[in-house]
Amino acid sequence: MINPICDYCKNELEDFGAILLSPPNKLIVKKFHVCLTCYEKIKPKDNMKYFKFIKEDDNKWYVDLPSWEGHKEELEMVLGADTMLDLLDLNQLHKVSLSIDTSHVNDSLIELHHLYDESGGAWYELKSKYYTSFNIWLCSVVKFVYGEIPRKFYINKIENSL
Ligand SMILES: [Zn+2]
Numbered sequence: 647m648i649n650p651i652c653d654y655c656k657n658e659l660e661d662f663g664a665i666l667l668s669p670p671n672k673l674i675v676k677k678f679h680v681c682l683t684c685y686e687k688i689k690p691k692d693n694m695k696y697f698k699f700i701k702e703d704d705n706k707w708y709v710d711l712p713s714w715e716g717h718k719e720e721l722e723m724v725l726g727a728d729t730m731l732d733l734l735d736l737n738q739l740h741k742v743s744l745s746i747d748t749s750h751v752n753d754s755l756i757e758l759h760h761l762y763d764e765s766g767g768a769w770y771e772l773k774s775k776y777y778t779s780f781n782i783w784l785c786s787v788v789k790f791v792y793g794e795i796p797r798k799f800y801i802n803k804i805e806n807s808l
Pocket residue numbers: 652653654655656657680681682683684685
């Protein structure tokens with residue numbers, strides 16, 4: 647068996663790598679091999695996640711997280727996170743969609759900077775050029791979603807996506 651060559655670094659693939667398909671050009675699609683090392687460099691960043699928050703009839707904000715199997719109360723946004731959502735819900739639609747990134751984003755609406763861990767979650771300082779700083783607590787659901795307690799969040803509001 648002949649091992650393919652990585653089309654990026656030209657090294658022979660020792661393990662199964664990735665395959666990149668080109669856009670069709672005159673109905674011809676080119677296939678490229680990518681070794682694991684090169685794949686790590688070129689793969690899309692997956693630090694960006696999208697979340698929808700809903701203020702339900704009980705007047706409490708919940709993150710919409712269908713994969714969550716724990717108690718619903720744990721999805722409630724409390725201790726400042728609710729205040730942040732009220733601020734962002736300008737038109738009082740009781741729904742806010744946010745893009746939340748853990749790697750640096752220029753011109754984000756809000757940044758959350760980690761202060762300290764508490765009760766399985768963590769306290770963050772909200773920083774924004776549009777709002778006065780205040781502290782918010784995010785519960786352990788954040789660890790469930792990210793696998794760790796991120797140091798920073800870069801948050802933008804997604805308009806017209808409700
Ligand atoms: Zn390579």
